[in-house]
Amino acid sequence: MRNYIWFVFALVALSFASCQDEEESVKQSAANSFGKSSAISSLISRVSQFETTCDNVLDNTSNFSVKLPVHVTVNSQYCYVNSSALYPTVQSYKDNYAGDDVVHFQFPITLVYPDHQEVLVNSETEYNAILAAMGDDSNYHEIDCINFQYPFTINKYNTNNQLAGSVTVTSDAQLYDFIHDLTATEIVGIVYPLSLKKTNSSSVITVTSNSQLEDAIDNAVFECTTGPMPLEVEEVLTSGTWRVSYCYYTHDETYYYANYNFTFNSNETVKAVKNSTVIYGDWDVHDEYGYQRLDLHFDGSTLEDLESNWRVLEVSSTFVRLKSESSSSGQYYYLSFTKN
Structure with missing residues (x-):
């Protein structure tokens, strides 16, 4: 990775202090400060956002969730869904039907969005209009395998007006809004220690x-998700073309790889095309220390900064999220590919 030195961030984060008045002062370690576009911001948002994926059997979208209880008719079969335990029943109604699956709601229903906001929908026409206005599902779904333990405090410093302050966070909704509402000129830092708990365990982390927070969340995703085996990762990557949808090291570098289209070939070669520029490299997927790893090589090219022994964090048919650690600085950097 390019060894950027972010002078402004470092100087501000080291002091992380306000001149709002002589008595107010908020101190924060540079290593534990972050901004809106950082990888840890995305992780915090995904842990604190409302779960919108678990009910896809009903609404077929992760852009929102349908608040229970709800009355539905699935391929002419009625079902009163008053808990998530009934989702398999709905799925069975779908599986036993030879035609296209059709789920009709008895209106009104309430939709809940990732930011925890609720919207009352009074008719199927209104519901279909909302669906039509939605874009494709985000690849960054909720992480429901681990939860924050509240309350805890976050410090905030605005580099534009040099104002500092702090907020005590007491809920997922408040935390999600806090991260979502950050601006490009704001730097924040969690006041550690911080506690989390996995959903399948009573132990507190x-x-x-x-870095420890990132590890805790990433490890929870790995442990709680039934991910694909290395061969399946290869099958995913060799299907279609891909783009870099996120790259972070010290700061957001996604722009650097804009308009490159990557083709991963089954012979472990890779081709990156941007306008008239064509760059060749190679890749392989393997297991290492219990994790799936993706090695990328673009020796001597403008893409050689993508070279690393990437740990595979998440994989879907359209999305691959990777993580690596700098051996010199100990910092994490992230890379995500999204299918075109």
Whole structure:
């Protein structure tokens, strides 16, 4: 990765202090400060957002969730869904039908969005209009395998007006809004230690730094998700073309790889095309220390900064999220591919 030195961020984050008045002062370690576009911001948002994927059997979208209880008719079969335990029943109605699956709601229903906001929908016409206005599902779905333990405090510093302050966070909704509402000129830092708990365990995880928090969340995703085997990762990557949808090291570098289209060939070669520029490299997927790894090589080219032994964090048919650690600085950097 390019060794950027972000002077402005470093100087501000080291002091992280306000001149709003002589008595107010908020101190924060540079290593534990972050901005809106950082990888940790995305992870925090995904842990704190409302779960919108678990009910896709009903609404077929992760852009929102349908608040229970709800009355539905699935291929002419009625079902009163008053808990998530009934989702398999709805799925069975779908599986036993030879034609196109059709789920009709008895209106009104309430939709809940990732930001925890609720919207009352009074008719099927209104519901279909909302669906039509939605874009494709985001690849960054909720992470429901781990939860924050509240309350905890976050410090905030605005580099534009040099104002500092802090907020005590007491809920997922408040935390999601806080991260969502950050601006490009704001730097924040969690006051550690911070506690989290996995949904499948009663044990509490205590973290004392950003890197530990990132590890805790990423490990929870790995442990709670039934991910594909290496061969399936290869099958995903060799299907269609891909683009870099996120790249972060010290700051957001996604723009650097804009308009490159990557083709991963089954012979473990890769071709990146941007306008008239064509760059060749190679790749392979393997297991290492219990994790799936993706090696990328673009020796001597403008893409050689993508070279790393990437740990595969998440894989779907249209999305691959990767993570690596700098051996010199110990910092994490992230890379995501999205299918075109």
